[in-house]
Amino acid sequence: MLRVSVMIILLGFLLSCAAPKPVSESLPKNSFLFVAKKSVVRLCADDKCPEHKTGKAGSGFIIANRGPDSIVMTAGHICMGEPNEVRSGMRVFTSRGSFHKVKILKWSMNPDYCILLAKNLSESPVRLATKPPRQGEKVFTLAA
Numbered sequence: 789m790l791r792v793s794v795m796i797i798l799l800g801f802l803l804s805c806a807a808p809k810p811v812s813e814s815l816p817k818n819s820f821l822f823v824a825k826k827s828v829v830r831l832c833a834d835d836k837c838p839e840h841k842t843g844k845a846g847s848g849f850i851i852a853n854r855g856p857d858s859i860v861m862t863a864g865h866i867c868m869g870e871p872n873e874v875r876s877g878m879r880v881f882t883s884r885g886s887f888h889k890v891k892i893l894k895w896s897m898n899p900d901y902c903i904l905l906a907k908n909l910s911e912s913p914v915r916l917a918t919k920p921p922r923q924g925e926k927v928f929t930l931a932a
Contacts, residue, residue, distance in 0.1 A: 815928060817883045819914045823848040823862045823890075823904075827869075827876040842870060848880060848904070850913045858911065860890065860904040867895040867902035880906050 825844045830837045848862035860880055869876065881887045888909045895902035921927050 816912065816914055818911045819850045820883065821848045821850070821860060821862075821906075822846075822881040823860070823866055823878065824881065825866055825876060825878045828874045829870050829872045830874050831872060839874060850906075850909070850911055851903075851916070852913050853910055854905070856908050856910055858906045858909040858913070859893070860906050860909075862902050862904065864895045864897050864900040864902045867892050867904070868897065878904070880904070880909065882909070882911065 823846050827842050827844075828839050829842055830839050844866050846863050846866040848860045848866075850858045851861050852859040867878070878890045878892070879887045880890055886909075888906045890904040890906045893903045893905055
């Protein structure tokens, strides 16, 4: 009887342990983006004002969709203008290799955030937690 009970418990355990999905497959990778800003600044000295190229990069993620476009959140210091900036442009790059022009909707340095509108980008938004994680719960961070 004991042998049969052990076999039933062991069989139940083995059947209930389906292979879990690898973490890399369950993360919303397509919702995370690489954000790049290129700028041209003019630095004047001795009556000469040559232009110089500069750039910034960081990570971002989709927080909502608006028709064929997406609302993206990134760091404010990525969106902030440079001193003596003449012109600039920003794009976001997806994990699939596509890139999309963006428009700055709002940004702040305190707290450090920037909200962008990414044209023709319709990936699913990241689901944000509504409460803090419980002690011992797995937490993941992704960045570019």
